[in-house]
Amino acid sequence: MTRLLDLRILFVGGKGGVGKTTIASSLALLAASSGRRVLIVSTDPAHSLADIFDKSIGDQEVSLSKNLWALEIDSDREADRHISTVKQNMKTLVAPKMYAEIDRQLDLARYSPGAVEAAVLERVADLMAAAGTRYDLVIFDTAPTGHTVRLLSLPEIITAWTAGMLNHQDRSKRLGSLLDGLQKNGEESSDSGMMDFLKNDSKNQRNEEISRILQNRRDKFFEARKSLTDPRAAGFLLVLNPERLPILESKKAFDVLSRFQIEICGMVINRILPSDLTGDFLRSRLKQQSHYMEEISREFSGVRSISVPLLERDVYGIGMLENVGQILSTAISSSEIL
Amino acid sequence: MGRWKRWLHLADEFYKAPYRGAIAREKRDQEDLFMLLVFSELMGVPNPASYYTLELQPILLENFHDWHTRMGMEKSPLDNFRCC
Numbered sequence: 001m002t003r004l005l006d007l008r009i010l011f012v013g014g015k016g017g018v019g020k021t022t023i024a025s026s027l028a029l030l031a032a033s034s035g036r037r038v039l040i041v042s043t044d045p046a047h048s049l050a051d052i053f054d055k056s057i058g059d060q061e062v063s064l065s066k067n068l069w070a071l072e073i074d075s076d077r078e079a080d081r082h083i084s085t086v087k088q089n090m091k092t093l094v095a096p097k098m099y100a101e102i103d104r105q106l107d108l109a110r111y112s113p114g115a116v117e118a119a120v121l122e123r124v125a126d127l128m129a130a131a132g133t134r135y136d137l138v139i140f141d142t143a144p145t146g147h148t149v150r151l152l153s154l155p156e157i158i159t160a161w162t163a164g165m166l167n168h169q170d171r172s173k174r175l176g177s178l179l180d181g182l183q184k185n186g187e188e189s190s191d192s193g194m195m196d197f198l199k200n201d202s203k204n205q206r207n208e209e210i211s212r213i214l215q216n217r218r219d220k221f222f223e224a225r226k227s228l229t230d231p232r233a234a235g236f237l238l239v240l241n242p243e244r245l246p247i248l249e250s251k252k253a254f255d256v257l258s259r260f261q262i263e264i265c266g267m268v269i270n271r272i273l274p275s276d277l278t279g280d281f282l283r284s285r286l287k288q289q290s291h292y293m294e295e296i297s298r299e300f301s302g303v304r305s306i307s308v309p310l311l312e313r314d315v316y317g318i319g320m321l322e323n324v325g326q327i328l329s330t331a332i333s334s335s336e337i338l
Numbered sequence: 339m340g341r342w343k344r345w346l347h348l349a350d351e352f353y354k355a356p357y358r359g360a361i362a363r364e365k366r367d368q369e370d371l372f373m374l375l376v377f378s379e380l381m382g383v384p385n386p387a388s389y390y391t392l393e394l395q396p397i398l399l400e401n402f403h404d405w406h407t408r409m410g411m412e413k414s415p416l417d418n419f420r421c422c
Contacts, residue, residue, distance in 0.1 A: 086392045094396040105395055111386070118389040175361055182358045210393050217390050 004265060004332060005031040007129040007235045009227055010139045014239035021048045021269040022315050022324060023308070024141040024240050029318065030325035032067035035137040042071045043120055043142050047072040054317045065318060069135070078119035083110045089213055093206050124218075125224035127232075150213040180188055228262060235265030242269060242292040251299055265305055266335065268328075269296060271310040306331035366408070 004010070005027065005110070012024040021042070028040040037060065049072055050057040053064055059074040066269070073147040083106050090102050109115060123141065131138040227233045236257055240246040250267070257264055273289055308327055315324055406414055 070354065083392075089393055090396060093393065094399070098396065098399060101399065102395055106392060109392055112389075115389055122390070176366060178363050182354045182361065203414075207397065210397065213393050214391055221390075 004235065004237070005137065007233065007265070008137060008240070009128055009234035010265075011142055011234070011236045013142045013253060014237060015246045018239045018241050018246050019308075021052050021141050022285060023268050023270060023328070024048065024139050024179065024320070026315075026321045026324035026328055027237075028068055028137075029065070029321050030329055031139075033322075033325070036067065037057055037134070038068050038137045038139065039130065040126070040139045040141060041124075042069070042070075042072040043124060043140055045116075049141060052316050052321070060225075071124050073120055075116045075120045078123050079110055079116050079302045082119050083107070093210060094242065122220075125220050125283050126226045127186070127211070127229055129220070130191065131207050132233075138270065169205060185285050190221065214269070229260070231263040231265070234262075236262055237266050238264055238267060239268045239270055241271050242296065243287045244292070245279045247292060247299065248297060254303075264303055267291070267296075267300060267305040268308060269305055272307050272310045273310055279332075304335050306335045 010024075010027070012020050012027070014020050024040060028038045031088065032038045032130075040049065042057075047057075049070055053070065055064060057072050059069045059077055061069045061071045062145050064070050087103065087106055090106075091099070094102055114181065127138055127140075167295075237251060240250045254264060272293075273286055275286065277286055279284065308324070308331065311324075313320075315321060339404070409415075
């Protein structure tokens with residue numbers, strides 16, 4: 001756990017409301033205070049980074065304090081940007097008479113299910129590439145686990161599809177040139193639309209341009225995936241409370257992440273009640289808590305965990321986040337395997 | 339064209355002609371597989387990569403016409419994918 005903040009990429013996940021943003025922000029401040037250049041990124045459509053830092057944060061990186069920057073991904077804007085990039089690419093790739101149909105198709109794609117999520121993923125991949133160059137550490141304050149897991153499993157599927165399509169393009173081109181070699185001497189290939197498309201030099205060039213664009217995009221996801229599955233580069237921190245639903249959600253996340261070979265580098269058990277509470281109501285809560293603490297150590301044996309107590313007041317502003325950072329720092333150095 | 343040259347040309351044709359047909363067929367099959375992959379999404383099989391491969395659209399539009407005529411459909415069978 002001491003190496004937690006030596007990673008290049010840290011994902012902080014868990015069920016909504018367990019305190020992900022608080023933990024992620026405090027860790028970011030802690031790492032920044034040790035001299036590392038840190039970027040904290042919110043991918044949740046309902047952002048709370050700005051609220052917790054009590055500063056306005058937008059789609060562009062803003063400086064929050066020494067060595068600390070933040071940004072909140074605007075998923076709709078990201079999707080618009082992607083579609084307009086594709087439209088721009090298209091203008092050099094198709095005949096002007098096709099512009100209208102292409103635009104119509106792309107506008108449909110913009111509002112198709114999954115488009116916004118896909119756009120966020122592309123930005124996440126871009127930002128992962130910034131870890132190790134512009135920043136020493138990029139922390140993702142992620143959306144609730146279900147969304148995050150989908151986000152993590154996507155690159156694999158995309159790699160398969162894109163590679164499949166590109167391979168097909170290559171094969172098709174190879175077969176085409178083979179066919180050209182077999183043409184009757186001194187004769188042009190037949191005039192069917194397909195042959196026409198292959199014979200035409202400018203169209204060949206166009207297809208290579210398309211291949212190049214898609215290959216670049218695939219490479220980006222491939223790199224992101226590579227860092228994500230490298231335990232020395234990236235880690236996943238699960239935040240949960242000693243309560244039934246966060247434990248169940250964490251178990252699901254744990255299973256899925258393990259299946260995708262993404263290492264859980266630790267768990268933060270957040271909002272633990274102090275043991276010296278009195279009164280029937282609070283004693284009953286405490287009894288329930290100790291039951292769930294046992295369940296956590298049973299279910300997640302072998303995972304490192306740090307405990308953070310329930311605080312007297314809710315946390316916002318850099319001062320209070322630094323206090324939580326200190327609690328985390330102490331807990332990290334004494335963290336134990338469950 | 340000299341007699342020798344004509345003979346060479348015929349010999350060349352003799353060897354190449356059967357392959358030409360086979361390769362053209364193979365290439366067409368590849369095109370059909372590609373169409374199947376891409377349009378399967380419109381038929382209800384989700385393709386999570388489609389958002390990232392939108393640049394393939396111009397190739398599709400051009401090949402789409404060849405495809406639907408080859409499949410025996412005079413017009414585009416898809417309402418949301420217009421053609422001729």
